[in-house]
Amino acid sequence: MRKLLTLGISGIIAGPALSGPSVAAEMKVSIEVPKLDVAEYHRPYVAAWIEKPDGSVAANLSVWYDVKSENKKGNKWLKDLRQWWRRAGRDLEMPVDGLSSATRPVGKHPIDLSSSAPALAELQAGEYELVVEAAREVGGRELLRIPFKWPAAAAFSGTAQGKEELGEVALEIKP
Template sequence: MRRAVTALFPTLIAGPALAGEVAVSVEIPRLHVSEYHRPYLAVWLEGADGAALANLAVWYDVRKKEGEGGAKWLKDMRQWWRRIGRETDLPLDGISGATKPVGAHALSFSTDAAPFAALKPGHYEIVVEAAREVGGREVLRLPVSWPPQAGARAEARGTSELGAVSVGLKP
């Protein structure tokens, strides 16, 4: 009887299929400068034509109120600001967050949720941009093909404001 039930409803016995994952790792390097500020950082998805499709993360000083400078430095992330930032009403629920300290930080997204669930097959880029008050600015682009293939991965390394950045795709 169990064999017949398993043949008809394999997910009831074996468990539900797991959703795929887009994992982004961003390293913020330790900088030896006299006046250090944590970087503002934006991660977004672009199409092959360079059009911004969705914000994935925006880290800035969310504690400061408008007028006190909380969002003032967002414009320093120039590519993000021009492509998608100026049209974004912040804070974005589940996307906006506080700046992060030195170290590696992980972001994880389900392939069954927005914006990935609606992606058509093709080539895309996950873009990471960081800018610091009294500091520099850096942009890294990681190409990805959709839908994800088993074990697909893209890596890049920054030279100033970003360390190692990677994207891992699991179907």
């Protein structure tokens, strides 16, 4: 009788946990690093994050910088990502597993996240902005924003076009 009761109760408790959410949302971000015709080219540092309406950071998505530099010298230039640095960067001990990675070459680079990813798992329902900032040594700095609602009631896509350090930044959300 005890075994039967234990199995019955554990089935009631574990049932919903095992079944998981019925619909899993996903977010896809694409960040384009454009080809620039300049005398001295350095790959840009890039940060992507989700921002709340009050300007605070809801989640960091990615930071691309010189992770392989000697004595963490690449960390010194993270401050050039001014908006990200002021809102979230100065409080992080870089590198951060799953967040930071090396700078990227020219081309389009995807960031794919499911609703269970740490960056999205704690995201409350509401209005947000995807923010992407790029800064390049001997170059400029650029910041792009794409507003969105989370969770999306219907499929959503938005883009922003950079003029200098970023190409097209695209956001796609599927409920």
